[in-house]
Amino acid sequence: MMQALDKTTLNAPTEATVSGMSMKLLLRDAGIGIALLLLIVFFSLSTEHFLTSNNISNILTQITINLILAIGMTFVILIGGIDLSVGSMLAFCAVVAGTVLTIPELSVFQAVGLATLAAIGTGVVCGFLNGWISAFWGLPSFIVTLGMLNIARGAALQVTDARTIYSFPPSFNAFGSQMVVGVPVVFLIALVLVAVAWFVLSKTVFGRLLYGIGNNEEAVRLAGHSLMFYKVAAFTIAGALVGIAAMIYMARLNIASPIIGIGFELNAIAAVIIGGTSLNGGRGTVVGTLLGACIIGVLANGLILFGLSDFMRQMITGVVIILAVIIDKYRERITAS
Amino acid sequence: MKFFTAASIIALSVAAALPPAAVAADKPVVGLVMKSLANDFFKNMLEGAEAHEKKRGDYELKAIGMQNETDFESQLNGVENFITQGVDAIVIAPADSRAMVTPLKKAMDAGITVVNFDVSLDEQAKKDAGIDLAFVGPDNRGGAKMVGEALAKSLGAGGKVVILEGNPGADNAAQRKLGFEDAIAEGKLDLLDSRTAHWETEEANSVFSTMLTAHPDIQGVMAANDSMAIGVIKALDVAGRSDIKVVGFDNVPAVAPLVKDGKLLATVDQFGSQMAADAIDKALEVVAGGPKLEGWVKTNIELVTKDNVK
Structure with a gap:
């Protein structure tokens, strides 16, 4: 089935064009790297x-959740x-x-394991629904996920009765601030996810077809x-990653509140766009x-160190x-030329 | 399409049925307008009001809230709906101290008793609109000064502190910042930096970590709410700085263990669960023919430390 891809009708790269494409993508990324x-x-x-070193590890911790969502x-x-x-x-x-993590009957090991499954499972279900509803009815994902924005927030408030959950197992909490040679473990997890995503997107037929869908x-x-299948898969992957980000949020801050994460989608979208991915799809790494x-x-951190006011900081991020x-x-x- | 038609017919008939129902009830109807039902503070407040309704039993409570604290529009719509329903009193915690003045004037013109609680409406905006409205609520500035003084006492003169502010533009955020600054001036503390973290734990964690990098000599932190204080305390844990003292505001349940083990030096309880109930009492007094409320009816606040935390 995969061999049926026709280079002339499909803009997605086939084996012959992959290396040239990678070269161009590399150049694009190099430009962003220079800006950084x-x-x-x-x-x-x-x-x-x-x-x-302290500040660098702070920055790495601070970008972890946004990176995973992005x-x-x-x-x-x-x-x-x-x-x-x-x-x-x-949220x-x-x-x-x-809720799972604070069940008193469970051992720490069981609680963390089940909670991780619960977080990823919840994300997968929401993501699946986002993808399936948009694909099945041919609806713009902008609208469907706008609906999900409200559904998930309402569900979070409903589940907790709007209360904050706290007092997680101390070892789970400690994990959130663990370092390996000055690098936060949570950031390493995010890096592994970047590597896996890079492999899937650039080295598998599945990934190349996602580009293909964005192009044509x-x-x-x-x-x-x-x-x-591919649309549902993309949203489901995004959902699973939200689940992982949620676990890291909890490990870092030792709370789970139904009002966390307001506006996080905008930061994630900003990271993707600044990173050179086209909002029209089909292009980006x-x-x-x-x-x-x-x-x-780096901007958020550096501008504070620079002593810039909060309002100026917000304006510069927008610029x-x-x-x-x-x-x-x-x-x-x-x-293109 | 059919679904939408059916839904709108139901919606219309419900809307049409509401005003007579409210007017026909012999008990006075109190419309409670909350800032947000999505956090512990307002949740407790609403539960306090509901318990109060059951206990008094001589009025009917209708409560509405918003999705977040800056959603002025749904609050505006809420007030207008209450006017249409013809409630006897509106008890409101305004989302914005200026934006809500106009709809409340409309309510007062319609003969509804309005009581403003939690956050005070802007004096100038009230004057401009030509209304005189009392305020039932805590002294945010006084509370912040109280908790700031606790920090000042513990640090001594010359102590170096930073402030984490609430949402820029929100009146209680501004009042709390002023209170912190009062305590800093009186306690002769040295203010190194003051930044907003929008009331949020995660943002406070990030912003404070960076402030600590810029000023490693920080000795004390004043956070304008407990959610931000939690983020600060996590950052201190990670940095291994148990020498830095933190104070917060609100006394949410999640900080009780932190106060007990000394990680949070002090916080302020505004007795949120009683605040709405107190305001409703005041409104009902006026509805029953009592004298008009005037000025600022201050509600109770209390400093919470290791010694009295529950």
């Missing part, structure tokens, strides 16, 4: 504490979709998992592939998303998002 590097150099020179968002945006529900889903996953949905369908999340994290899209326009022209 410039920021790092600027803050290192202009502030006293930016380039210290990996999932990359899958969704690559197929030309959008997921506005991840912030609410984070829903967290309170479901938090009709062609993929005509080539005999089930659009439904998860490495770009990693760099995009780093840029947001960076718009700049990223403008730069992307030019990059598109260059890579």
